[in-house]
Amino acid sequence: MPELPEVEVLRRDLEREVVGRTIAGAKVQVTPNSLRIIRRHAACGELEGPLTGARITGIRRRGKYLLFDLDFPGSGVGEPGPDLALIVHLGMSGQLLHEATLAPLRPHTHLVFDLGGGSQLRYVDPRAFGVLFVTTPDAPELAHIGLDPLNGELTAKRFSARLAGHKMKLKAFLMDQRFVAGIGNIYSDEALFRARLHPFRMCDTLSPAEARRLYRAIREVLTAAIVHRGTSAEDAQYRDLHGATGQHSYFLEVYQRQGQACRHCGRTIQRARWTNRHSHFCPRCQV
DNA sequence: CTAGGTGCCTGATTGC
DNA sequence: TGCAATCAGGCACCTA
Numbered sequence: 001m002p003e004l005p006e007v008e009v010l011r012r013d014l015e016r017e018v019v020g021r022t023i024a025g026a027k028v029q030v031t032p033n034s035l036r037i038i039r040r041h042a043a044c045g046e047l048e049g050p051l052t053g054a055r056i057t058g059i060r061r062r063g064k065y066l067l068f069d070l071d072f073p074g075s076g077v078g079e080p081g082p083d084l085a086l087i088v089h090l091g092m093s094g095q096l097l098h099e100a101t102l103a104p105l106r107p108h109t110h111l112v113f114d115l116g117g118g119s120q121l122r123y124v125d126p127r128a129f130g131v132l133f134v135t136t137p138d139a140p141e142l143a144h145i146g147l148d149p150l151n152g153e154l155t156a157k158r159f160s161a162r163l164a165g166h167k168m169k170l171k172a173f174l175m176d177q178r179f180v181a182g183i184g185n186i187y188s189d190e191a192l193f194r195a196r197l198h199p200f201r202m203c204d205t206l207s208p209a210e211a212r213r214l215y216r217a218i219r220e221v222l223t224a225a226i227v228h229r230g231t232s233a234e235d236a237q238y239r240d241l242h243g244a245t246g247q248h249s250y251f252l253e254v255y256q257r258q259g260q261a262c263r264h265c266g267r268t269i270q271r272a273r274w275t276n277r278h279s280h281f282c283p284r285c286q287v
Numbered sequence: 288c289t290a291g292g293t294g295c296c297t298g299a300t301t302g303c
Numbered sequence: 304t305g306c307a308a309t310c311a312g313g314c315a316c317c318t319a
Contacts, residue, residue: 001311001312033297036295089314091313092311108297126296126297127295131314166289167289175313185311185313275290278312
């Protein structure tokens, strides 16, 4: 499932391939799932209208959200900054694919953006947990998203302070988008393993050294995953802009390795349920 | 403030 | 062989 590294890989691909291009046309494929994905708009036209004729001037990321900055050639000449933003959240199974206009539409294609020059940007999402909408460039809908662990916003000091102020499990803290932006089930498990911390430890029981260890582990795990172009695990259908898989699944230490030996100490990796979600961890390495 | 539950959805897998 | 049940997960929303 797309978390920060997967969304960042996609952002970089999009920056290279679609920034500077103009959306010649936007079309919602009208199905119940498609309408649910664009549910912030009452009608397809509210999305198709504003997007048509817009020039893509930049791609930003906030946590797991992608923001396409859009400019309109005719409007606000000389005004700095974009006029509008297109927000995309991939949910569980969303894919943004740059495909030839002549290529047949895949099943579960919900939106098609015509980029001219014989190519299209397509939003495909079998489980349809994704969300897509247009808003103002400051995107007030994303105000709840917390600090980014990689771009300098989340310093070790800020992280430790936030951690100490909460009485909840580490797993819950890491997954909560208000505190650290962009971490989901895969990378919370991997970061906790790397920091040698048990997922059910309480935030306020960590020593300063342990908090720093967790901070470093988060950054190292996310950075490595970006280098490997993301995780495309068995049930994680992540694909990049060209439909290619990421290679980070080969580097996972605990996620979906339950029953297998810990590569560090040899003990069997455990899986434990916590409020409808699973945590994977080594019972010896993680305390 | 936090914990924990539900619903949304499809495809792969498991069970009978 | 075939069909039904189960599970995976992020997030919004709800109650205690």
